Each structure stands twice: as C-alpha cells, then as structure tokens.
Amino acid sequence: MRILITCMLLTIVYCSPVQAQDGTYIDLKSCYRWSEATFNLQGQKEWITAATEEAIDKVNASWQPKLSLNAQATYQSDVVGLPIESPLFNIPALDKDQYRATLDIQQLLYDGGAMRQQKTLQQLQSGLQAAQTDVSFYSMYRQIDQLYCAVLLARNNQLLILSSLKDLEARKQQLETAFQNGAATQNALHQLEAEMLKVEQMLQDARYAEQGAIDALAVLTGKPLTTTVQLLIPEVELPASTDNLRPETALFERQLALTEAQREFASSLNLPTISLFGQGGYGRPGLNLLLNDFEAFYIGGIRLSYVLWSGGGKTHEAAVYQIQQKQLRQQQENFLLSTRSQASRQLSEIRQLEAAIAQDAAIIDLRNQILTTSALTLENGTGTAADYTRDSNAALQAKLTRELHTIQLMLAQLDYLSTIGKTK
Template sequence: MKYLSCILLVLFTFQIQAQEQISLETCYQLVTQNYPLVKQTELLEAQNKLEAAVISTSKLPKIDLDAYATYQSEVIEFPVAMSGVEPLNKDQYRATVTVNQLIYNGGATTAALDLKSAQLKTKQKQIEVQLYQLKLQINQLYFSILLAQESDALLKAKHTLLEAKLKEIQSGIKNGSVVPSSDNVLEAELLKVDQQSKAVNSNKKTLIETLSTLITFPLDASIVFETPIVVHDIQHQISRPELDVFQLKKDEIENSENLISKQNAPKLLGFATGGYGNPGLNILDNSFQPFYTVGLKLNWNVFDWNANKKQRESLSITKDIIENETEIFKLNTNIELNKQQDEINKIEDFISSDKQIVTLRETVLQTAASQLQNGVITASAYLIELTNLYEDEQTLAAHKIQLELAKANYNIIKGQ
C-alpha cells in the first residue's frame, strides 16, 4: 500500500509540474493520501494484529510454575500397629510445572477474532469518513481560488482597456478634441486597478498556501487551477461513507452476539503436572521424590442467572439505536441536499439575468466610449460606465463559480 501511494504521489507531482495546473479531483486524491490522519489506518492495522495475536494465544499451551514450602503444626499420625511407618515431616516442600492445553471452547476464540476484525473495519471506515469530510473544505478553498483567479483576469482586461483608452484620450487632448485633464481620471483609475490586482493576488496566495497545507502538497502561486464542469444527478441515491460505518457497527454487534453466545459453551482442557517435593504423591514416603499427573478438565457454566441473555438483549437495543441513527442521518442529508438544490436553482436564475445585464452594459459602454472620443461626455462619466460593466462581469463570474461550488458541495453531501 505504501509503495502504491508513493507511485501515485510521484505521478501527481509530475503531472502538476509538467502542466503547471491542478484539478479539483487531484486535490481530493492528494488529501486522501497525504493528510496526517491517513497514518492511523496503518497504526490501526498494526494494533489489530497485536490484539489478534493476544487472543490467539488461548490456543497455545499455558505453562505455570509453582513452588512453596510450609510448616504444619500437626501432621497425620499412624496407629501404634503401624509404628514402623516413619511419621511425616511438619516442614514440606514442593515445586511443580503445570501445562494446560485448551482442546475445545465452543469456538469462542474464533468469535473473538471475528469481532476484532469487524472493529478494525469500523475504525478504518471512520477514518475514511473524516477524510471524506475534508472535501468540503477543499471545495471552499478551491473555488475561492478560482474566483480570485477570475477576478485577476477581469482586472487585467480592465487595465488593458483603460491603457488603450488613455492613449486615445491623450491623443485627443493634443488634437484639442478632448477636455484637458481627462487623462488624469483614467490614470488614477489605472492606479486603483493595480491596487485591486495586488489585493486579489495576495488573497489568492493565502488561499493557495492554505490549500497546500491541507492536501500536504506544495503548490506554487503561479499554478493554474482548472475550472471543473461539475455534473450532479438529483436522482442518485445517497452513498455517503457514514452509511457504511452504520452497517459496520451493526456487523460488530452481530459478532459481539456470536461471542457472547460462545461464552457459556463447555470448555475442555488437557493438563499435565510434573513436580518434585517432600512428600510426593506417596505421602507415606517421607522423602524428596519426583511425580506427575495428567488428565482432562471440563468446565461448563450451566446457569448464569440469564446474564448472557440480558447482554444479547442489550446488544439488540444498540442495533436498533444504530438503525435509528441511520434514518436520522439520511433525513438530515436529504434536508441538506434540498437546500443545496434550491441554492443551485437560485444561482442559475441569477446567471441568466447577469448575462442580460452584461450585454446591456456592453452596449452602454460602447456608446459612452464613442461619446468620450467625440468630447460629448467627460472621462469620469465614461469611467462610471466602465466600472458598472466590470462589476457586473465580476458578479457574473462569481455566480458561475458559486454554481460549480454548489454542485460540487451537492455531490459531496450526497456521496457521489
């Protein structure tokens, strides 16, 4: 997995550097690969392996070492008829090694391993949910950069137009067809446009740095951000990763129920004990001697006061709670989708009227330009119409970008 991620990262880097541009989809992919939270996926896998290894030790022999020495105030005494038997020592010593081997436990070990596996899947999917939610932040940053990029382009176009018009005015002043000092108005506006351009670029630089930090990937201020054409399908079903988390939590509960059902199953163990002590197994031999025992042991909790049953009932209620949370999540998501769709419809209406306004402003500006050239109006009057056109073009550009942002957010909310 690490090797594949490195290859993809290199490919992304090469593509971005070669084309000096980046797309919204690339930002999505970069954040899911580079964001620090991604490291937790591997950490969870390592942790799960260790915990599974601990559970699996129940299948291995367990070895216990015991040693003790005692002194008894009284020992067994033998009748006079057996006076030839040496009395037992009041001080006794024993050291033993016992090996217990689980033979059967009703599948409890396998059930515990299955539960651990289910818990790992849930935790990893929760990480995926957190990474997925970062896409909304990326949308906001990415489209804000696009708006700054578009604003800068409009300012450059305005600057070019003003420079051309300034040359015409200066020529008219020399010919006496234009009122003197009219060029001062345009020169002041050019300085104002330069200030606006610097402010836009400064804001764009900040946004790019923030996005670069979020996706943990270097982005140059000169990089071009592609304008995505976002397609959203209002008929598409919700497919958010949160729904997978709810399902995995229910799978966890089912595995927990299975484990609980195995807890009261009979457990069969084999054991062997070897030792050395005084006395040994033959208490009549009052000396140090080795000994051993082997056998089988059965343990079965026949009645647990319905504790097992109550645990399963509690888990069943938890499953109902998760089902309820799923329905609430779907309801809230649909509410957000409806709001977002209303926003899309509203912006589309704005764009339609924006285009008409810009067309009318262009006609008015053409007339004002002709009047300025013929000395009918002042440069200030012309500048008012130019500013009106620029502001309306800026509004149109902003609405177009807002529309794509609304569609992109719609897709993220839906999980498309």
C-alpha cells in the same frame, strides 16, 4: 442529468495571466489523491489491518499449549497424621515445612466457539475503524474543493480586472491628449486615475487571494504548488441516482454489524470448555502425603469446565447491545433524512445559480452597451470622466459577478456530490 461548467471558465486555462511556462497541469481528482497520500489514509488502514491480524494471532495463540513453572515453600500449623500408637511399628510425623516445584502444561481442546466469535468481533472492529478513518477524512475533500475553486475565481477575476485596466489606460491616454488640447480638465484626468488605482487595488487583492489559496492547497496536497501551476476545469456531472454513498452510511452499517455480533455473543448459551492437563514436580511431600521425604511425581488428565449460572450478567449485556442497536438505527435514519434535505436544498441552489448566470449574460451585454456609449460621449466631450468611470466599474462588477456565480455553481455542484457521497 449532466451539467457542465460553462465554457467561459476555459479561458482560465488558456488565457490566464499566471499560466505556467513549464506546462504543469493539475486537476481536482489529483488533489484528492495527493491529500490522501499526505495524510497517509492508506497507511492508517494498513495499520488497522496489521493490528487486527496481531489481535487474531493472539486469539489463535490460545490453542497453543501453555507451560508454567511454579515453586513454593510453606510452613503449616498442622499436618496430616494418623492417631495410631502401636509397639509394632512407628509412624513418623510429617514436617510442617513443605516444599514443592512443578512444571504444569495445559492444552485446550474445545472452547465452545468462544475464540471463533472473538475473531469475528476483531474483524468487525477492524472494518469499523477503517470506516471511521474514511469519515474523518471525508471533510478534507470539501476543503480541497473550496481552495481549488478559490484559485480559479481569483485567476479569472485577474483576467477581467486586467482587461478593465487596459481599457482605462487607453481612455486615460485619450483624456491626456484632450487635456493637452484644452478639451478636458485636470479634475477629469484625476477621476480616471483614481479609478485606475481602485481597479489596481482589486487586482492586488485577487493576486493575494490566489496566493493564499494556492499555499493552503499545497499544504493539503503535500505538493510544492505555486501560482505558475495551471488548474484544469473539472467536469462536474450530477448523477441521476440520489442514493447516499457517504462514508457515514458504511460506518452505520459496520456499527450495527458489530453490535449485532456482540449481542449474539452475549446471548449465546454458556458452553463447556475441555482441556488436557499434566503436572510433573518434585517436593516434600510428594503425592504420598504420608511420606516425609523429597520425591518426584506427576499427574495428568482431562478437565471439563462449565459455568452453570453467572447471575444473569450475559442477559443484561445482551440487552445493552440491543438498546445500542436501536439508537444506531435512529441515528442512521436521522442522518439519511438530514442529507436528503441538504441535497434537495443544494439542487435548488444549483438551479438558482444557473438562472443567475443566464441573467448575468444579459446584464453584461447591457453594461457593455452603456460603457460603449459612455466612451463615445467622453471622446466627444459631451460626457464626463466620472460618468465613464462609473459605467466602467459597473461593467467590471457585472463580469466579476458572473464569474463569481460560475464558480459558485461549480462549488455547489461539488457540494452536492459531497453530500450524496459521490465526490470521487
């Protein structure tokens, strides 16, 4: 289904009283892109990627050999000794103060796949953080839609109000002539002037509304926008497909993938780790504990480590992740149901506004006919200024209502696209 904003709004671009003299144009999608740059959306994702790469490098560093320097000095209450007494030889007693300095090296050979799983978890965590960034920023598009439409509405209202003022000014001149000729009263002239002041007040309100929306849009986009810039009318196409492409959908999927990986990691069997180790040192005693002298020594070998039982902690951890998955799936289902309901309501609102705009055209036509008749009776002296100002105001309000409905239709269509995740 393709629904385009009514051609009446094109007058904003070509006939706006606040058109830029330098021909500067902006469109809605440009505002989206600028806001992404202002809030550094891409930079945030790049930081997430950089942090993930550092975390993976840290995991990879576990495969590098580890060197450590250790030194200690101790005093013992007892030492190794041989309870042998012989006149043939003398066995010296060891000193109770002992000293040792060592250089240790360890090289991991096999970790049971733990590091591979850790890197997978880091990558999934990175994807989750990026999705969270998209979700947190998505509401910004809605704010931009509202401000953009507010500017369009304020500008088109100014066109209509200025047209009404021009008509009232012409009637005022006619009434002044009639007053000078004695065909109209001073009170009638005052009534018309009061109506003009009221309409001028409406014009001032519209200008302030435009300035406020432009200023807010400039903050979000990071661009020095002014009331001289021209806003192009967006073509809003409603897709036939209602598939939900909201960033929250991707967020739920990434959360489920991460918890599944965490559950599998917690459910996996304990696997052994194998590593090489070596130690070189100098101290008293050395490896020969019966020699009470300082000496150098070294030792090397291969080590196997295997946890046979950890009290069932991993089983409970896996159960926690499984429960979290159930919670996430329920939240995902609730979100999809909620957005589907919201999208249905918005489609109904769009149809309602389309019908209202069609009726607005008929109302405006009737109000214009009434105003024409009222103008003729005022000129002929059979009508009053109060009647004319009332009919003029009614005609203006009918036109303003149509423009309000037109902008509301545009915003409703943009809201619908936002709800189903197809804003961009």
